[in-house]
Amino acid sequence: MEMHSYDGIKRVLLKLENSINNGYYYEAHQIYRTLYFRYLGQKKYLELIQLLYSGSLRLLQCGQHTSGADLGILLIDVLKKSEIEPSQTYFQKIVDLFSLMTPSSPERQTFVQKAVRWSTIGSIFKTGHPNFHQKLAQVYWHEKNYTSARQHFLYTKDGSGCALMLIELHQQQGYSNEMDLFITQTVLQYLCLKNKSTADEAFKSFINKHPKIKGGPPFLLPLLNFSFFLLKTIESGQVTIFTILCEQYLSSLTKDPSFLQYIDKIGQLFFNIQPRQNSNRGLLNSFLQSFFDGLEDENNENRTMNTLTSHLISDFD
Structure with a gap:
């Protein structure tokens, strides 16, 4: 009986090979699906995988994008x-297929969503394995899909790769005076994900490798200084310095409406600052009030800023 079944599978595989070689791709796709149900019923998972x-790879390489996907x-x-646990081997196989799929196809989106969910199995990474996200980010980056690349980089530990992508994005699509916005947003988002080490790596790589950033700290653009001091302040755990830092850079932080929301979250995560009662704005209200109070005496604000900068530099050198 087993020999008969083996001979039957062998004949089907031979027919499959002939279908592909002769360009009968629809027929080949149907044969693959027939074998899928047969192997699945027999729980021959490794053979089926x-x-x-190989079937998906061959069909995609032949331009049969829907069938391959x-x-x-x-x-x-x-x-x-x-219940096979995620591994680098399978991550690479999945990315091999992903890179061949039509970028705009709904099948590709379904494929990557399912793959990211699978990559969480047996791990602490509930938003997807960092190594898998890193491989996906590289594919999107190669395709110049910076939005998706950036989204996946945020769930990796590859701060250096993320920084290089941001530099390329800024040079191609940004204004010269916006470079601090690119990296500050990323630093804040990494911190909101409690990934301080990658935030630090991304910032250092960005300022060291961006051709338009010369020297520092201090930097010419204020948000670069803010990001530098913020990372140092988190290391120190000094909530007072954190509060003063945010107050002094408030006018720069309001360039992006999301920045103050990120700051609010960072205050909760790293400094145990609770959101204000009866308000979903948290630190925002405090920062705004402090900012407007500070406007009453511009000279005093400048002196405070100088004192803060000197204090931080002396503390963190």
């Missing part, structure tokens, strides 16, 4: 059903 990977989606389903 290899079959679906369909087999790729089935592959992710099998990885989940088989």
